[in-house]
Amino acid sequence: MDRRAAVRTMLYIAGGTLVLPACFRESGSASIALTNLTVSEEQELLLAELVETIIPATDTPGGKELLLQLFVLKMVDDCHGAEDQATFGTGLEAFAAWSRQVLGMPFRQAEADRRVVLLKRIGDASDESVGKFFAILKRRTIQGYMNSQYVMTNLVKYELIPGRYNGYFPVEG
Amino acid sequence: MANLIDSIGDRTFDAIVIGSGASGGWAAKEFGEKGLKTLVLERGRDVVHVKDYPTTNLYPYELEHRGETTYQDRQANPIANRCYAYKEDTSHFFVKDDEHPYIQDKEFDWIRGYQVGGKSLLWARQTQRWSEYDFEGPARDGFAVDWPIRYGDIAPWYDYVERFVGIAGNRDGLDTLPDGEFLPGYPLNAAEDYFRQSVAKHFEGRHIISARCAHLSQPQPIHIQQGRVQCQNRVLCQRGCPFGGYFSSNSSTIPWALKTGNVTLRPHSVAHSILYDKESGRATGVKVIDAETKQELDFHAKVIFVNASTLNTNLILLNSISDRFPEGLGNDSGLLGKYVAFHNYTARIGAEYDGLLEYRTDGRNPAGGGYIPNFRNVYRQETGFLRGWAAAFGANRQQVRNSTGVGEELKSELLGGSTWTNWRVHSHMMAETIPREENRVWLDADRQDAWGVPLLHISIDYAEDDWQRRKDYYEQMTAMYEAAGFTNIKPQDDNRRPGNDIHEMGGARMGHNPQTSLVNKWNQLHLCKNVYITDGACMTSTATQNPTLTYMAFAARAVDHAVKALKSGEL
Numbered sequence: 104m105d106r107r108a109a110v111r112t113m114l115y116i117a118g119g120t121l122v123l124p125a126c127f128r129e130s131g132s133a134s135i136a137l138t139n140l141t142v143s144e145e146q147e148l149l150l151a152e153l154v155e156t157i158i159p160a161t162d163t164p165g166g167k168e169l170l171l172q173l174f175v176l177k178m179v180d181d182c183h184g185a186e187d188q189a190t191f192g193t194g195l196e197a198f199a200a201w202s203r204q205v206l207g208m209p210f211r212q213a214e215a216d217r218r219v220v221l222l223k224r225i226g227d228a229s230d231e232s233v234g235k236f237f238a239i240l241k242r243r244t245i246q247g248y249m250n251s252q253y254v255m256t257n258l259v260k261y262e263l264i265p266g267r268y269n270g271y272f273p274v275e276g
Numbered sequence: 277m278a279n280l281i282d283s284i285g286d287r288t289f290d291a292i293v294i295g296s297g298a299s300g301g302w303a304a305k306e307f308g309e310k311g312l313k314t315l316v317l318e319r320g321r322d323v324v325h326v327k328d329y330p331t332t333n334l335y336p337y338e339l340e341h342r343g344e345t346t347y348q349d350r351q352a353n354p355i356a357n358r359c360y361a362y363k364e365d366t367s368h369f370f371v372k373d374d375e376h377p378y379i380q381d382k383e384f385d386w387i388r389g390y391q392v393g394g395k396s397l398l399w400a401r402q403t404q405r406w407s408e409y410d411f412e413g414p415a416r417d418g419f420a421v422d423w424p425i426r427y428g429d430i431a432p433w434y435d436y437v438e439r440f441v442g443i444a445g446n447r448d449g450l451d452t453l454p455d456g457e458f459l460p461g462y463p464l465n466a467a468e469d470y471f472r473q474s475v476a477k478h479f480e481g482r483h484i485i486s487a488r489c490a491h492l493s494q495p496q497p498i499h500i501q502q503g504r505v506q507c508q509n510r511v512l513c514q515r516g517c518p519f520g521g522y523f524s525s526n527s528s529t530i531p532w533a534l535k536t537g538n539v540t541l542r543p544h545s546v547a548h549s550i551l552y553d554k555e556s557g558r559a560t561g562v563k564v565i566d567a568e569t570k571q572e573l574d575f576h577a578k579v580i581f582v583n584a585s586t587l588n589t590n591l592i593l594l595n596s597i598s599d600r601f602p603e604g605l606g607n608d609s610g611l612l613g614k615y616v617a618f619h620n621y622t623a624r625i626g627a628e629y630d631g632l633l634e635y636r637t638d639g640r641n642p643a644g645g646g647y648i649p650n651f652r653n654v655y656r657q658e659t660g661f662l663r664g665w666a667a668a669f670g671a672n673r674q675q676v677r678n679s680t681g682v683g684e685e686l687k688s689e690l691l692g693g694s695t696w697t698n699w700r701v702h703s704h705m706m707a708e709t710i711p712r713e714e715n716r717v718w719l720d721a722d723r724q725d726a727w728g729v730p731l732l733h734i735s736i737d738y739a740e741d742d743w744q745r746r747k748d749y750y751e752q753m754t755a756m757y758e759a760a761g762f763t764n765i766k767p768q769d770d771n772r773r774p775g776n777d778i779h780e781m782g783g784a785r786m787g788h789n790p791q792t793s794l795v796n797k798w799n800q801l802h803l804c805k806n807v808y809i810t811d812g813a814c815m816t817s818t819a820t821q822n823p824t825l826t827y828m829a830f831a832a833r834a835v836d837h838a839v840k841a842l843k844s845g846e847l
Contacts, residue, residue, distance in 0.1 A: 158687050165687075181346045219683040245679055249690060252337040258691050263335060265509045265639040270465025272638035274696060 135173050137180045139188050146195055147172060150240070152211045156218040157244045164253055166244060174247035175240055187239060194236020201228045284576070289315040289540070291838070292562050292577040294547045294592065297394025299811040299827040300583030301525030301533070302437065306835035308536035312842075315575055316533070317545040319567060319584075320390030323369075323397065325503075325526045329516030331365040339364050358776055359387045361398050366514040369397050379720060381735035385775040386587060392543055393526035394585065395778070398514045401490045401522050402822040403443050404647070404666075405434050405454045409654050410819035417653075417662050420615065420711045420817050421787040424797035427454065433829040441523040441828065442499050444507075444643060445488030453485070453649040453821075459493045461486040462643035466635035467671035467699040472646065474760040482651045482756070484669060487643040490523040490825075502528050511640040522642070544568050546727045550580060550596040550605050550807060558806045558847075559605070565727040579806045579838045579847060583831065586616070586812035587717055590783035591732050593794075593809075594719050606784075606801035609791050613718050613783050615711035617818045620665075620742045621777040623705040624770055625753045627762035629671065630698045636673045645670025650708070650820045652748065661744040665707035666820035667753065671699045701762060704770075705749045708820050709742060711782050736774045779823055781815035799834040806847050808834045 133142040142150075154166030154175065166172070179191050202210040202221055210218060225237045248254060255261040290312035293303045300316065307314040322328070336342050343364045350357045353373045362370050371388035378386055389395040408427040415422035431454070438457040446461035464472060464486055472484035491507040492499050499505075504520030504527055513522050520527035533539040544567040551561045551574065561576035582589045590613050596605035604612045645668065652664025673696045678689040715737065719730040750767045757765050774780075787793025790802035795814050801807045810831040812823060841847040 157682055158690075159683055161684060161687065163691075178341065178344075181348070182341055182344050184347050215683075222682045241679075241682075245686075245690065246342065250336045250342045252335070254691075255335060255337055261336060263333065263510065263512075267639035268462060268509050268641045269638040270463055270468070270641070271635050274634055274636050 133176060135176060137176060139185070140176060140180045140192060142176060142192075146199075147176070149195070149199060149209075149211060150175065152218070153222075153240060154244045154247075156215065156222055157241055158248050159215065163258065166248065169248065169251050169253055171244050171247040171251075174251075175243040178243045178246070179239060183239070190232055190235045191239055194230075194232035194234075194239075197228070197230040197233045198236055201230065201233055287561075287574060288576040289313045290577060290842075291315070291579045291581065292317065292575055293581045293583060294562060295394060295583035295585065295588075295811065296392045296525055296530060296541070297389070297583065297585060297811070298396040298399070298523075298525060298824045299831040300394070300581070301396065301529035302828045302831035303581045303583055303808075303810065303835050304533040304539050304541075305529040306832050307839070308533040308539040310835070310839045311536075311538060312839065314533070314539045315577065316530075316539060316541045317547050317562065317564060317575070318392050318394075318541065318543045319546045320392065320394075320543060322541070322543040323391045323393050323516070323526055325520065325524075325531060326516070326518050329518065330368070332512070332515045332518050334365065334515075355385050356387065358385055358772070359778070361400075361514045363514075365512070366398065369514070369516075376725065377731060379723075379731055379733045381733050382737045383773045384734045384736050385773045386734065386780075387775065387778045388585065388588075392530060392541065393524050396524040396824075397516055397526060399524075399778075399824060400644075400822065401513065401642070402644075402647070402668075403438075403441070403445075403488050403490050403825040404649070404821040405456055406430070406819050406821055406826055407452050407454055409452060410817070410821070413663060413819070414817050417657065419662060421785065421789070421792050423816050424786060424788045429797070430826070430829050430833065433833040434825065437825065437828045437832055439496075440498055440502075441490050441528065441825075442492045442495065442504070443488055443825075444491045444493035446486050448483065448485045450483055450485070450649060452651070452654055456488075458488070459491075459496070461488070462491075462493060462641050464646055465637050465641070465671060466632045467629050467701060468646045468669065470629070470632055471669065471671070471701070471756075471760050475756055478759040479756060482648070484646045484648055487645060487647040487668065489643040491642045492519075492521055502532060504528065507642050509640045509642060511642055513642070545573075546729065547582075547584060547592050548572070548595065548727070548729055549592060550582070551576075552596065552598040552600060552605060552804065554598065554600045557804070559804055565729070567727065570727065578842060579808070581808045581810060581831070581834070581838075582813070583811045586780045586783065586815075587732060587734070589809060589811055589813040590616075590717050591719065591729070593784060593813075594717075595730060601803075605807065606794055606803040608803060609794070611713075611785070611792065612794055614713050614716040615785055616715045616717060616736055616780060616782045617709045617711040617815070618736065618774050618781065619777040619779040619818060619820070620707040620709055620738065620745065621704060622738075622742075622770055622772055623707075623746045623749050624703065624768045625750065625757070625766065626700065626702045626768065627757045627765040628698050629701055629760070629762050631761065633696075633698060636696055644668065648703075652745075659744075659748060661741045661748070662710060663708040663745070664820060665705050665745050665749050667703045667705050667749065669701070669703045671701040673697050673699055701757070703753055705746065706777075706820055706822070707742065707745045707749065708818050710739070711785070711817060712739060717783060734775075736780075738774065779812075779818070781812040781818050781823060784809045784813040785816040786814050787816060798837045799830055800837075805841075806838075808838060810834045
C-alpha cells in the first residue's frame with residue numbers, strides 16, 4: 104500500500120478527527136483526537152503491535168499497516184460506555200505489565216511467534232481486566248480488518264450494487 | 277419575498293396538503309395533476325431525491341463507525357435507537373428524541389421522520405391490500421364501528437396507486453390478500469419455497485407467498501417517466517435510493533407533483549392548527565409556524581388534506597380550537613384522539629433447517645422473503661380471541677468464519693476459511709389489535725414545544741387479547757415449523773413497546789355516524805366537510821397488513837372526491 108492509500112485509509116478510520124497523518128506528536132499523546140480515552144504514545148505503539156499480532160502482515164497488509172489500532176481506539180472512544188472505556192484503559196496497562204512479566208521484556212520487543220503464543224494464553228492473566236480488554240480489542244480489530252477498504256476491495260469484496268438475487272444459488276463442492 | 281408572503285393572494289390556494297409523506301405526497305400529486313393550485317406544508321427540511329441522500333453511495337469503510345450509532349447517540353436518543361432502521365447511515369432522517377418531546381403516559385416509541393418525504397424514505401416497503409374480510413371485521417365481530425366502505429370501494433384505487441408506485445408481487449389468487457397490479461415478484465429462496473410446499477401440504481387454508489413490496493423489479497414506462505429505474509438489490513433503502521428502486525414521496529410523487537407547475541412545496545412549515553369559519557361551516561386555511569423564524573403565517577384554501585402522520589394529524593385536529601369546536605375540529609363526539617390502535621410485533625420465532633444444503637442465496641432480496649397472510653378467524657370465528665395475525669417468514673444461510681485464533685491462523689480463517697451454516701429460518705408476527713377507547717392521545721394543557729404547539733400525551737398499551745393472539749402465533753408457527761422438519765425452534769419475545777411497529781392508526785376513525793366516528797366514507801370530517809383525513813388517523817381497525825398502501829389509496833380516492841365536490845359546488 105502506498106503512502107497516499109495509507110493516508111486515505113487513515114482518514115476513513117479516523118473520520119474528521121485526525122490530528123497527524125503518519126507520525127506521532129512530540130506531546131506523547133495518541134495520534135487521533137479522543138474524547139473519552141486517554142492514551143499515551145507508548146500505549147498506542149503497544150496497541151499497534153497487538154493488532155499486528157492478531158492480524159499479521161503476510162503477502163497482504165497486517166493490522167498495523169491498516170492502522171487498526173486507531174480504528175479500535177476510535178470505536179472504543181465513541182461507541183462504548185464509560186465502564187468499557189475504563190476497563191479498556193485498565194486492561195491495557197495490566198496487559199503491558201503481565202506481558203512484560205511473562206515474556207521478560209516489553210511485548211513490543213518480543214519476537215512475533217512469542218507474542219502469538221502469549222495472546223493464545225490470555226486467559227492465564229490473573230487480572231480479569233486483561234481478558235476483558237483483549238476481548239474488546241480483538242472484536243474491534245477483526246471488525247476493522249474485515250470492514251477495511253483494503254479487505255473490502257481486494258480480498259473479501261463488498262458489493263455496493265449486487266443487481267441480482269438468486270435464491271437457488273448452487274453451493275460449490 | 278417578504279412582500280410575496282405578506283400578500284394574502286399569495287397565501288391562498290385551491291388546496292392545502294399538510295405533510296409530504298406517503299399519503300400527503302399522493303394527495304399533492306393528484307391535486308397537481310387535476311390542475312388545482314396546491315400548497316404542500318412540510319414541517320421538516322427539504323430532501324431532494326438523490327441530492328440529499330448523503331450516505332447513499334458510501335461503502336462500509338467510509339462510515340466513521342462502520343454503521344454503528346455512537347454511545348452518546350444511544351444515550352441521547354433511546355427511542356429512535358430502538359427502531360431497527362436507525363443506524364449511522366440513516367440517523368439523519370429520524371427525529372431525535374429531545375428535539376420533539378412528547379409525554380409518555382405509558383411507554384410508547386413514537387418513531388418520526390420530519391422532512392420532505394417523511395417516513396416514506398424509511399419504510400419497510402411491504403405492500404399488501406386489505407381484503408373484504410378485513411373491512412367486514414368490526415361489524416361482524418362487534419368491535420370499533422362498521423367501516424362505511426368495503427373492498428370494492430377501494431379496489432380500483434389500489435389498482436391506480438399500485439400502477440404508479442410499482443409493486444413487486446405474484447398473483448397468488450388468495451381472497452384473504454387480493455392480487456393487484458403487480459410487477460414480477462421476488463421469488464422465494466430454496467428453503468422458503470420448501471416451507472411453502474410443506475405448509476400447503478400439511479395445513480389447509482394457509483399460504484406462504486413472496487412478500488409484496490414497493491420495488492421496481494421490472495420498471496414500466498410510467499416509472500421511467502418518474503426518473504426511476506430497476507431496483508439494484510442493494511437493500512440499503514433507508515439511505516434513500518439513487519435509482520428510485522423503491523417508492524418514496526421523494527423519488528416519485530413529490531417531484532411528479534412539482535412538475536405539474538401547480539404545486540408549491542413549503543418545507544420548515546409547522547402546521548399549528550386548522551382555521552375554521554363558523555358562518556360557512558368550513559375550514560378556511562391553516563395556521564403555520566415557520567420552523568426557522570418562528571413567524572406565524574396563515575395560508576388559505578378551499579380544501580385541506582391532513583396527512584401529518586397518524587398522531588400528528590390527531591394533534592393538529594385537537595389543536596384546532598374554535599368557538600364552534602372547543603374540543604378540536606369536528607370533535608363533537610369527544611372521540612378525537614381515542615381508539616388508537618397499532619400492530620403487535622412482539623413475537624418472533626427462529627429455527628434451523630438441514631435440508632437443501634446444495635443451495636444458498638446470492639445477491640440480496642429487497643422483498644425480504646416470504647409472507648404468511650392471516651388465516652385466523654377469517655371465514656368464521658374459530659378461536660377465543662378476535663381477529664388474527666400475519667407473519668413475515670424468511671430463511672438464509674450465514675457465512676461464518678472461525679475467529680478463535682490469533683495471528684496468521686486467524687487471518688487465513690478470516691480471508692478464506694468461511695463456511696455456510698445450515699438454513700436459519702425466522703419469522704415475526706404482525707398481529708391485529710382491537711381499537712380501545714382508553715388507547716388515546718390528548719394535548720397537554722400547559723406545556724408546549726419550541727414552536728408553541730402543545731405537547732402530545734400518549735397513553736397506548738397492549739391488552740390481554742394481544743397475548744392470546746401471540747400465544748396462537750407461537751403455537752401455530754411451531755406446528756408449521758415442526759411439520760417442515762425444522763429444528764432448534766426458538767420462540768422469542770422481543771419486548772418491544774407499542775409504537776415501535778410504526779403502524780399507529782386511528783384517533784379520527786372512519787364511520788357512518790358523526791356521533792361515533794370522525795370522518796365519513798370519503799375521508800371528510802363529518803362536521804367540516806372540506807377537511808379530509810387520509811393518513812393512518814382515519815383507520816377504524818388495523819387488520820394485519822402493512823398499512824401504507826391503503827393510506828395512499830385513500831388519499832388518491834379522496835382527492836378525486838374533493839375535486840368533484842369542488843366542481844359540483846358541494847364544497
